[in-house]
Amino acid sequence: MNSIRINKKKYTVNVDSEMPLLWFLRDHVGLTGTKYGCGVAQCGACVVHLDGEAVRSCVTKMKRAIGKEVITIEGLSEHGDHPLQLAWKDVDVPQCGYCHAGQIMSAAVLLRERLDPTDQDIDDAMTGNICRCGTYSRIRKAIHHAAELQKQKG
């Protein structure tokens, strides 16, 4: 009953139900791709998909996540070849890299909802993901590029 599916694998949850999902992912499951930035839903470094929504795992408690499907950056694609991951490499987006698991997980929801996102769509969707290194223009470029790759892939 106290189970959760993370990246298509089932886990039994035997931690305090008040524990943030981020803690569970990083400390209990060992998925450290998702990052801790602020802990108060202000930066977007910790974004994962919870039943397909781009939630902030630092403020999402286990009691909300139990029974649900979680996808982290590690599970976004089987071989690291999601159009966004390919585009991120092509455009060479990251500077320090710390924010990008969250950036990509947010962008993945955007690309699912908007096959050909406009700059306005990108502004609207990515506004909650902060990059201290200021890679915003490359993020925009890579999202447009990923949209193209997604189209080619069909």
Place this chain on the structure above:
Amino acid sequence: MELYKEKRPLGKIRFTVTLSVIALFIIGFVSAFSDETNYAANEEIYATVKKDSIKSVEAFKKVYAVLQSPRCVNCHPSGDIPLQGDDSRLHAMFPKRGVDGKGILTMKCTNCHQTENTAGLKTPPGSPEWHLPSATMKMVFQGRSAHELAKQLVDLKQNGNKDLKALIAHADDGLVKWGWTPGEGRTLPPISHAEFKEAWITWLTTGAYAPTQQGLDGSNLKN
């Protein structure tokens, strides 16, 4: 001659003032229910209505003070971005309302706001069903005068089709009540929820009278 000259304008002023006071009475005590079929839709409840313009306008003073507090205004903005803080500034990150009032794309309200307040200062507040009014029923409080808001609150086309019964029940809505348990660092509305509920029901059941455009100063109604 001089005295006579002075007297005439004074007489004119008196006449104008008298007319204005009469006009204020008429404007001030117009029931906010523009169409009384709103009441009639619920005969049972309508039977409890005892029109009393003075009591109604007095009760609305309290209601208005609550609805203009940041705890209420912040989620009833005039634009499509919610407000935050006791100074009702635009919400950080500029999340958008969306068609259903629940945000858009990656910026859905509940991606950060949980079913309860997150502990600590400057953390996301929360409550089940956290959302803004929808794009088709914005129910704006921000910037509304007491007169405008009173009219709006009982207008089925602007209040989410709430009749008198639904309006009364709305005092106990989960998001409304959240206003009194808003989490650390957020000031409470000016009166308690019980006082608000009493004023709200009094206002509605005494005829839901809208105060004058001039504001809430009851004295200009009594003179």
